[in-house]
Amino acid sequence: MIHLYDVELSGNCYKVRLLAAxxxxxxxxxxxxxxxxxxxxxxxxAMNPWRQVPLLVDDGLVLRDSHAILVYLAxxxxxxxxxxxxxxxxxxxxxxxxxxxxxxxxxxASARLVEKFGYQLDHAEAVRRSxxxxxxxxxxxxxxxxxxxxxxxxxxxxxxxxIAWAPEGRIGLEPYPAIRAWIDRIKALPGFLTAPGI
Ligand SMILES: N[C@@H](CCC(=O)N[C@@H](CS)C(=O)NCC(=O)O)C(=O)O
Numbered sequence: 544m545i546h547l548y549d550v551e552l553s554g555n556c557y558k559v560r561l562l563a564a565x566x567x568x569x570x571x572x573x574x575x576x577x578x579x580x581x582x583x584x585x586x587x588x589a590m591n592p593w594r595q596v597p598l599l600v601d602d603g604l605v606l607r608d609s610h611a612i613l614v615y616l617a618x619x620x621x622x623x624x625x626x627x628x629x630x631x632x633x634x635x636x637x638x639x640x641x642x643x644x645x646x647x648x649x650x651x652a653s654a655r656l657v658e659k660f661g662y663q664l665d666h667a668e669a670v671r672r673s674x675x676x677x678x679x680x681x682x683x684x685x686x687x688x689x690x691x692x693x694x695x696x697x698x699x700x701x702x703x704x705x706i707a708w709a710p711e712g713r714i715g716l717e718p719y720p721a722i723r724a725w726i727d728r729i730k731a732l733p734g735f736l737t738a739p740g741i
Contacts, residue, residue, distance in 0.1 A: 544569070545570050545600070545616075547563075548575050548587070548596050548598040549597060550574070552738070554705045555595075556609070558609045558613060558643075558703070562625065562697060563736075564735065566617065568621060582595065590605055595607060597609050609643075609701070610640040610643065613700055613701060614626060632691070636690075636696055636698045639690050649668075650670075650675075651669070651673050651677070651709040653668075654712025655705065669712065669714075677706075680721075681721045684724070688725070689728075699729060704738070706726070
């Protein structure tokens, strides 16, 4: 059984739960109580010295980082299509994994950390960064249904949580009709898994 150390309100964890649900990969969820500092405990640190979720354990393999986990699960356990076989298609998807870890993390995800969880980050800066990346994504999606390869892939799973949760960081999605339509398309996929506030 594949185990995911998980926090329900973490977008990084939701990326993994979403792919698993859409691709039909059974996961055993192991909830981690961040507020109680469980990620700092000795048993958890022994598995992940970075003290972060998500953390995946599969048959002796221990993996941290949502994007590494997405690639592994899709390549190893998902039906063909979620992670393509050819280098050019893989690289096209990795563009979006980098966008997720960079512009999205420092934009809408950071704004939500401030508004929902009280983190001492610069909300105005997160709003400014969101106002750069969201129009680029909206333009990109104006002429296609999915981020790459004309089908849902791990790229869509990586970007969905923090974009769909952007309003929780006081970043409205009204100016972005193509993003809103993409969110609705993802929600309509067979097996879609929701999360609180989505
Ligand atoms: N690059 C990592 C970032 C993971 C991360 O920041 N996880 C947060 C939850 S979303 C965490 O575990 N924080 C631990 C803490 O707040 O002490 C990924 O993509 O998974």
